[in-house]
Amino acid sequence: MKAGSKLEALLGQAVFAVTAELGPPKGPDVSVVDRKIELLRNVCDAINVTDNQTAIVRLSSGATCARLCASGVEPVMQMTARDRNRLAIQADVFGAVSQGVRNLLCLSGDHQTFGNHPQAKNVYDIDSIQMIAMIKDMRDDARTQSGDEIEGEVPMFIGGAANPFGDPFEMRVIRLAKKVAAGVDFIQTQCIYDMPRFREWMRRIVDLGLHEKVHILAGVMPLKSAGMARYVHSSVAGIRIPDAVMKRISGAGRGKSARQEGMRMCAETIQELREIEGVHGVHIMAVEWEEAIEPITEQAGLLPRPDALSTLSDPTLGDEGESDG
Amino acid sequence: MTQGPDTSPMVLIGCQRSAGAALERLAVEGRALPEHVEWRSVSCGGSIDELMILEAFESGAERVLVVSCAAGACRSVVGGERAKARTEAARSVLQEIGFEEWRLRYETMAPNMGVDLLRWIDELKAPAEQSVGDA
Amino acid sequence: MIVAERKPIPEILDMVRHAASVAVVGCDTCVAICMAGGTKEVAVLSAALRLAAKREGREQLITEACVERQCEEEFNEPLVDLLATHELVLSMACGVGVQTLAEQYPSAIVYPALNTRFMGRPEELGTWSERCLGCGNCVLHKFGGVCPITRCSKNLLNGPCGGSEDGKCEVDPDLPCAWQLIYDRLAAIGQLERLWEVEPPKDWTTSRDGGPRKVVREDIVP
Numbered sequence: 065m066k067a068g069s070k071l072e073a074l075l076g077q078a079v080f081a082v083t084a085e086l087g088p089p090k091g092p093d094v095s096v097v098d099r100k101i102e103l104l105r106n107v108c109d110a111i112n113v114t115d116n117q118t119a120i121v122r123l124s125s126g127a128t129c130a131r132l133c134a135s136g137v138e139p140v141m142q143m144t145a146r147d148r149n150r151l152a153i154q155a156d157v158f159g160a161v162s163q164g165v166r167n168l169l170c171l172s173g174d175h176q177t178f179g180n181h182p183q184a185k186n187v188y189d190i191d192s193i194q195m196i197a198m199i200k201d202m203r204d205d206a207r208t209q210s211g212d213e214i215e216g217e218v219p220m221f222i223g224g225a226a227n228p229f230g231d232p233f234e235m236r237v238i239r240l241a242k243k244v245a246a247g248v249d250f251i252q253t254q255c256i257y258d259m260p261r262f263r264e265w266m267r268r269i270v271d272l273g274l275h276e277k278v279h280i281l282a283g284v285m286p287l288k289s290a291g292m293a294r295y296v297h298s299s300v301a302g303i304r305i306p307d308a309v310m311k312r313i314s315g316a317g318r319g320k321s322a323r324q325e326g327m328r329m330c331a332e333t334i335q336e337l338r339e340i341e342g343v344h345g346v347h348i349m350a351v352e353w354e355e356a357i358e359p360i361t362e363q364a365g366l367l368p369r370p371d372a373l374s375t376l377s378d379p380t381l382g383d384e385g386e387s388d389g
Numbered sequence: 390m391t392q393g394p395d396t397s398p399m400v401l402i403g404c405q406r407s408a409g410a411a412l413e414r415l416a417v418e419g420r421a422l423p424e425h426v427e428w429r430s431v432s433c434g435g436s437i438d439e440l441m442i443l444e445a446f447e448s449g450a451e452r453v454l455v456v457s458c459a460a461g462a463c464r465s466v467v468g469g470e471r472a473k474a475r476t477e478a479a480r481s482v483l484q485e486i487g488f489e490e491w492r493l494r495y496e497t498m499a500p501n502m503g504v505d506l507l508r509w510i511d512e513l514k515a516p517a518e519q520s521v522g523d524a
Numbered sequence: 525m526i527v528a529e530r531k532p533i534p535e536i537l538d539m540v541r542h543a544a545s546v547a548v549v550g551c552d553t554c555v556a557i558c559m560a561g562g563t564k565e566v567a568v569l570s571a572a573l574r575l576a577a578k579r580e581g582r583e584q585l586i587t588e589a590c591v592e593r594q595c596e597e598e599f600n601e602p603l604v605d606l607l608a609t610h611e612l613v614l615s616m617a618c619g620v621g622v623q624t625l626a627e628q629y630p631s632a633i634v635y636p637a638l639n640t641r642f643m644g645r646p647e648e649l650g651t652w653s654e655r656c657l658g659c660g661n662c663v664l665h666k667f668g669g670v671c672p673i674t675r676c677s678k679n680l681l682n683g684p685c686g687g688s689e690d691g692k693c694e695v696d697p698d699l700p701c702a703w704q705l706i707y708d709r710l711a712a713i714g715q716l717e718r719l720w721e722v723e724p725p726k727d728w729t730t731s732r733d734g735g736p737r738k739v740v741r742e743d744i745v746p
Contacts, residue, residue: 145678150725172678172680172685172686173678174687174694175677175678175687175694175695177695178694178695186678188678188679188680189725189726189728190725190726191678191680191681191682191683192682192685193682193722193723194681194682194722194723194724194725197722197724209725225686226686230684230685230686230687230688230689231684231688231689231690231701231704232684232688232703232704232707232708234707235684235703235707235719238719238720239684241720242682242720242722245722246722254686439568440564440567440568440571443568443571443572443575444571446575447571447574447578482533482568482572483572483575485532485533485534485572486533486534486537486572486576486579487576487579488575488579
């Protein structure tokens with residue numbers, strides 16, 4: 065194994081993996097993190113921790129992931145290129161490994177004009193593909209991007225994002241191929257509502273044999289209400305909701321009945337995704353609705369998860385105990 | 390509260406074919422521009438620019454009326470539209486230095502609209518105050 | 525060309541209000557072409573400043589001037605008397621011109637009337653858009669003549685990001701996605717295979733990140 069992470073192990077054993085998302089609080093209040101950990105502990109294999117998502121300042125992904133490791137659950141640390149140059153990224157990767165993090169999702173990052181500090185200078189020193197290649201070299205060659213030797217090891221299972229619904233469509237497949245060439249181990253896609261388009265994208269991926277080189281986890285996001293569906297459709301870049309889906313959630317009424325329909329639709333989507341060749345898992349993004357993960361995974365027949373998540377990946381992995389020098 | 394006539398200095402900038410021709414017809418009828426209005430003529434509205442308008446204010450005008458042929462009636466085709474655009478550019482500069490919007494007005498006309506021209510001149514003054522209490 | 529726009533007049537007034545005399549000096553090269561600081565714009569701003577002074581009951585001498593190119597000292601030489609006799613110089617040149625005047629006449633107080641925006645081109649009358657941010661190592665040959673450093677909001681070299689939709693950038697619906705443009709251009713010239721190359725991290729030392737830059741032609745320096 066490259067990193068020794070639980071996610072890596074399960075995917076390697078051809079288990080249909082489940083990851084879920086945890087959004088850190090807008091401040092240092094770790095009780096929020098602790099509460100969310102307990103909601104997700106037994107219903108997924110690894111937990112993505114977002115990194116100043118939508119360019120809104122939150123508790124850092126690194127610190128939050130350390131909290132997860134200490135609580136005995138496995139994080140997938142998300143890292144954007146927007147806020148950090150290559151020095152900070154590499155330093156944060158060292159930091160993550162030292163705290164027990166073994167999965168890293170490399171992202172370009174939402175532009176800061178979307179967030180609460182639009183006047184900030186953005187970084188984007190490197191892009192997500194360059195980040196993937198850089199971390200691969202850190203892991204496999206024990207060298208920094210500058211070519212210097214690394215003190216210790218960087219066992220990291222490297223992830224990337226993919227959006228099968230963005231434009232230009234032709235480029236979406238090329239971009240995934242480039243991430244694979246750069247060394248990505250797993251991919252989490254943008255959330256899927258347009259099944260035909262996703263199937264088309266997967267068909268091309270499979271045609272190129274890419275599904276054998278990278279584990280693809282299909283992204284899903286349960287809709288809470290018709291209002292949320294409309295918001296997501298019009299305001300979130302890269303997501304389109306087809307009329308049929310919009311109709312279904314709109315017809316479900318409001319409040320609890322809408323939420324239940326949303327969760328049901330999500331579970332059905334997951335079941336459909338399991339049948340598609342090349343899809344090795346699902347990534348559930350229940351934004352500020354972590355409570356929904358359990359009913360969704362239950363309905364989709366994904367529980368119980370193969371291992372209790374309280375098995376911590378060994379934080380000493382990679383520390384070969386070199387004497388100084 | 391009614392307002393009396395405003396006789397503070399005004400400049401009328403207009404093209405020969407619209408305002409110029411109208412003023413000639415008015416003269417034949419024995420009517421003239423009020424004394425406080427200075428007439429500055431250009432051959433075509435297209436040559437009106439913001440500098441001309443600012444200079445009118447600089448020379449002492451408190452109000453400026455810009456007149457040209459209507460879009461579609463300009464002999465140079467786009468002169469009227471240009472006059473309008475340049476007037477708005479001047480208005481924008483004037484607003485940045487605190488001049489009230491009403492002090493600059495733009496109108497289009499034909500030579501037979503002399504009566505309208507005189508009325509616009511008359512109307513170019515500060516908006517009337519609202520009466521308070523019982524009407 | 526360098527594209528600039530005039531600062532809001534209230535901001536300019538705050539800078540010059542206190543001065544008894546102001547020399548307004550324009551430039552007839554880039555900023556004249558983008559209609560921000562040429563002879564005509566000098567005349568309009570000067571008229572506005574005079575009108576403002578009158579309105580505020582202030583005495584202020586405003587003198588107008590314009591030079592061919594304010595970034596070259598030889599063109600600024602005739603200004604020496606004007607600068608000596610006016611309390612303040614309001615330059616309507618780009619940032620380079622303003623600084624050249626200030627360096628050339630160290631005892632003059634030179635203030636900028638414009639905000640210098642970018643290096644770009646006119647798209648249609650009255651609209652200019654950015655094309656080059658001077659990264660110092662041009663790679664336009666790799667991207668069909670479309671610069672991803674300047675025109676991609678995230679300066680991705682292996683784009684697009686997930687936010688490209690209908691050929692538009694997620695940051696601004698009026699902004700074309702640079703990577704859509706690159707894709708279309710490479711398709712048109714038969715170089716789509718370039719998109720498969722993984723572009724390594726950029727060496728930013730040639731850009732402003734490496735510090736203020738200088739170009740020296742050893743063969744020309746006396």
